[in-house]
Amino acid sequence: MSDRRGNPLRRLRRPAWAEQRPTWKDAKPALINAALERARARPAGGWFVLAGSREVRDGAAFGRVVAGRELVVWRDADGAVHAGPGACPHLGAALCDAPVHDGQLVCRWHGLSLGPGGRPGWRTLPAHDDGVLVWVRLDEHASGAPTDVPVLGPRPPAERSLAAVATVVGRCEPDDVIANRLDPWHGAWLHPYSFAALEVLSAPTVTCTNAEDRFLVEVTFTLGGKLGVPVHAEFSCPDERTITMEIVDGEGTGTVVETHATPMRPGSDGRPRTAVIEAVVAHSDRPGFVHSRRVAAALRPLMALTARRLWRDDIAYAERRYELRSRSAR
Numbered sequence: 001m002s003d004r005r006g007n008p009l010r011r012l013r014r015p016a017w018a019e020q021r022p023t024w025k026d027a028k029p030a031l032i033n034a035a036l037e038r039a040r041a042r043p044a045g046g047w048f049v050l051a052g053s054r055e056v057r058d059g060a061a062f063g064r065v066v067a068g069r070e071l072v073v074w075r076d077a078d079g080a081v082h083a084g085p086g087a088c089p090h091l092g093a094a095l096c097d098a099p100v101h102d103g104q105l106v107c108r109w110h111g112l113s114l115g116p117g118g119r120p121g122w123r124t125l126p127a128h129d130d131g132v133l134v135w136v137r138l139d140e141h142a143s144g145a146p147t148d149v150p151v152l153g154p155r156p157p158a159e160r161s162l163a164a165v166a167t168v169v170g171r172c173e174p175d176d177v178i179a180n181r182l183d184p185w186h187g188a189w190l191h192p193y194s195f196a197a198l199e200v201l202s203a204p205t206v207t208c209t210n211a212e213d214r215f216l217v218e219v220t221f222t223l224g225g226k227l228g229v230p231v232h233a234e235f236s237c238p239d240e241r242t243i244t245m246e247i248v249d250g251e252g253t254g255t256v257v258e259t260h261a262t263p264m265r266p267g268s269d270g271r272p273r274t275a276v277i278e279a280v281v282a283h284s285d286r287p288g289f290v291h292s293r294r295v296a297a298a299l300r301p302l303m304a305l306t307a308r309r310l311w312r313d314d315i316a317y318a319e320r321r322y323e324l325r326s327r328s329a330r
Ligand code: FES
Pocket: 088, 089, 090, 091, 092, 093, 107, 108, 109, 110, 111, 112
C-alpha cells in the first residue's frame, strides 16, 4: 500500500479487458445468496434512509415514498428533522413542496399549518438526522423491535471527512441492490473504467459467524486510464438494507461508502421501485485534507458524478436480477 504522505498514485499495469482472469468460478451463487440471507436477518429497527441530510433544507419540505407510504420531512427552527405523511389531512394536497414557516409545514392549498406534534388524521413519525443521512422509522415495517436510532456502520470522524450523497431509482427490490454489492467479483469486469487489479482476498463462507461476515477486497481505483490508487476495502452489511464499503488500507483509509436500498412503491408498469441512496464519506489522514473541506461545495457534485456510470451498470445488474427472479416466480 502507499505511504500516506507520498504520492498515492500508481501507474496501472493491467491486461486488456478480455485477458483478465475470469472470476465467475469464485463468484458462487450459493455464497452470494447466503451472504444476502444473513444481511436480511439483521434488523434495521424499522429505520429507512429517506434522503441525504443536505437535501432537507431549511425552509422547504422534502418528499419521498418509502415502503408504499408517501412521506414528507422538514426541519424546525433549531434544524431538527421531523417526518409526517406526505398528504395534507384537509383535502390531500402534496406536502413535498410545502414551505416551512416557524418550524411548521404550511399547506399550499389552504394554508393549514402542520407541526412536529401532528394533528388528528396526520400523525408524525420518528425521524433521525445522523449528519449525512436522514432516516424515518416505520414501525409497521420493523422486522424486529423498533429502535431509538438507526443502526450505523463504521464512519470516519465528521470533522475530518467530507460527505456526498446521491440517489438513483431502480426497477427492482432492495435485495437486488444488496446482492449486486455482495458480488465484489464483478468489479473489474463490469466497471473497467473505475476498477483494476481486483482480487477478493477473503470472502465469508456459507456458514460463517457474524464476525467473519465480510469481504476483503484488494482493488485499484483508476484515474483516467493510466493511473490508479490501490487500496484494501472491506464490505459488510450493518442492516438488512445497507451495504458498507470501508477502505481499511491505502489512500483514504477510513473512507466509507454506504449503499442504502430504500423500497418505494411499484411504478405504473407494476414493477417495484427502489431508491439507492449512496453516501460517500471521504476521509484522509493527510495533512491538509481538512482544508479541502473548504472546496466541499465544488467537490460534492464531482464525487456524485464519478459514481454515475458505476451506478448505471450496477442498477442494470440489479434490475436484471429482479427480472430473472420475477420470471422464474411466474
Ligand atoms: S389541502 Fe391542505 S389545507 Fe387544504
